[in-house]
Amino acid sequence: xxxxxxxxxxxxxxxxxxxxxxIKGSDTVLPLAQKEAEQFMKKSKQSITVTxxxxxxxxxxxxxxxxxxGMASRSMKIDEKIKFQQKGKTLVTKIIxxxxxxxxxxxxxxxxxxxxxxxxxxxxxxxxxxxxxGGADLxxxxxxxxxxxxxxxxxxxxxxxxxxxxxxxxxxxxxxxIIQSVSQTKGAIGYVGLAYxxxxxxxxxxxxxxxxxxxxxxxxxxNKSYPIVRxxxxxxxxxxxxxxVPFVNFIxxxxxxxxxxEVGYVPLKK
Numbered sequence: 001x002x003x004x005x006x007x008x009x010x011x012x013x014x015x016x017x018x019x020x021x022x023i024k025g026s027d028t029v030l031p032l033a034q035k036e037a038e039q040f041m042k043k044s045k046q047s048i049t050v051t052x053x054x055x056x057x058x059x060x061x062x063x064x065x066x067x068x069x070g071m072a073s074r075s076m077k078i079d080e081k082i083k084f085q086q087k088g089k090t091l092v093t094k095i096i097x098x099x100x101x102x103x104x105x106x107x108x109x110x111x112x113x114x115x116x117x118x119x120x121x122x123x124x125x126x127x128x129x130x131x132x133x134g135g136a137d138l139x140x141x142x143x144x145x146x147x148x149x150x151x152x153x154x155x156x157x158x159x160x161x162x163x164x165x166x167x168x169x170x171x172x173x174x175x176x177x178i179i180q181s182v183s184q185t186k187g188a189i190g191y192v193g194l195a196y197x198x199x200x201x202x203x204x205x206x207x208x209x210x211x212x213x214x215x216x217x218x219x220x221x222x223n224k225s226y227p228i229v230r231x232x233x234x235x236x237x238x239x240x241x242x243x244x245v246p247f248v249n250f251i252x253x254x255x256x257x258x259x260x261x262e263v264g265y266v267p268l269k270k
Contacts, residue, residue, distance in 0.1 A: 020048075021046065021047065021068045021069065021243060021244065021247065022048075022049050022066070023049065023050045023051070023067065023069040023071060024050075024051050024052075024058045024062075024070065024071065025052070025053065025054065025057060025058015025061070025062075025067075025069075025070045025071030025150075026052070026055045026058060026071040026072050026073045026149075026150050026232070027052040027053070027145075027149065027175050028099055028150065028151055028193040028232065029073060029096075029232050029233075030051075030052040030071070031195060031263055032096075032097060032195070032232070032259070032260060033050045034050045035262075035263050036247075036250065036251050036256055037050050039250075039255070040250045040251075043250075044246065044247075044250075046246070048247065050071075052174065054145070054149045055070075055071070055072035055073055055148070055149060055153070057148055058070035058071050058072060058235075059076060059080050059235065060080075062084070062235055062236065062237070063083050063087060068236060069234050069244060070234070070235040070236070071232075071233070072233045073099065073149075073154060073230060073232055073233070074151075074154050074230070074233075075233070076091070076093070076233075090237065091236075091237070091238070092236050092238050092241065093233060093234075093235055094235075094248055094252075095232065095233060096233070096252065096268075097231075097232045097257075097260040097265040097267060098221065098231055098232065098265065098266035098267075099194055099195070099221075099230055099231075099232055099265050100193075100194040100216045100266065101151065101191055101194070101228040101229070102193070102194055102196075102203045102204075103119060103189065103190075103191050103206060103228075104178075104189070104190055104191070104192055104197065104201040104202060104203055105182065105188065105189050105201065105204060106185060106188050106202070107183075107199075107200070108186055109130065109135060110134075110135055110136060111130060111135040111204070112202075112204065113204060113205040113206070113207065114204050114205075115206075116206065116207065116227070117210070118133050119159050119160075120159065120161065122142060122189060123144065123155075123159070123160055123166060124163050124164065124165065125165075125166030125167070125168060125169075127140065128140055138186060139187050140187055141185055142166065142168070142169045142188075142190070143169070143181050143182060143189065144169045144171055144172065144178075144191070145171065145178070146173055147171070151175070151191065151192075154230050155191050155228075159191075175193060175196050178190040178192055179192060179196055179198065179201055180200075182200075182201050183200035183201050193265075194216055194217075194221065194265065195263055195264030195265055197216070206227060206228060207227075212225075214226045216228070218261070218264070218266065221266045222266055222267075232265065234248060234251075252268070257269065
């Protein structure tokens with residue numbers, strides 16, 4: 001009997017601990033987290049489920065305890081941190097990569113560059129026609145992410161300088177919907193993560209000083225010449241670290257950061 005007990009104890013000691021993890025949040029981080037999870041599960045045989053919904057949705061799920069990791073493309077707000085702490089939880093914040101936020105228009109649009117002030121004018125509704133920024137006599141149709149999106153929050157803070165979006169702006173539930181809408185609408189403009197850019201839309205060169213216009217690209221994001229770059233976050237409760245840290249460490253490893261680059265995001269180190 002003693003030998004049996006010892007054998008079971010030894011088997012348990014030698015058997016790796018298997019965890020099932022839920023990750024939820026930012027649609028910007030979604031394709032990266034999915035790819036990282038796919039590769040990590042091949043190595044570890046762990047079970048990881050990744051879903052989107054927006055940064056706000058992921059953070060809310062984390063506070064409620066219905067997800068292990070909240071993905072976000074913005075910093076957690078003070079009221080969110082307070083709610084998290086009120087649940088008796090200790091927040092851990094990890095930056096897993098960076099992302100350049102690109103402004104995109106329909107390929108037929110002759111406008112190739114815009115200043116931050118012009119972007120502010122367009123998305124707040126002060127500039128309503130492309131001829132006001134050197135384009136054709138065509139109504140501007142602006143697309144934005146919905147209010148629960150970290151991309152929405154980041155663009156408002158860093159490009160609009162916290163001014164309110166126009167009431168006429170069209171809110172999209174996901175980044176892919178913005179790409180599709182802009183590609184099909186001649187007067188359209190929107191903003192998306194660098195990894196989402198494809199040939200169906202045209203990325204605009206942006207200037208924050210009104211003089212130097214920079215294209216959104218991996219190289220320009222890495223050398224910090226492109227002005228709209230943001231960190232991408234994983235948030236989780238410290239008590240869950242034993243099952244979360246192996247995956248986080250994988251993303252932060254050389255292999256994980258190589259995947260960051262392959263998917264179209266900016267690695268932490270280059």
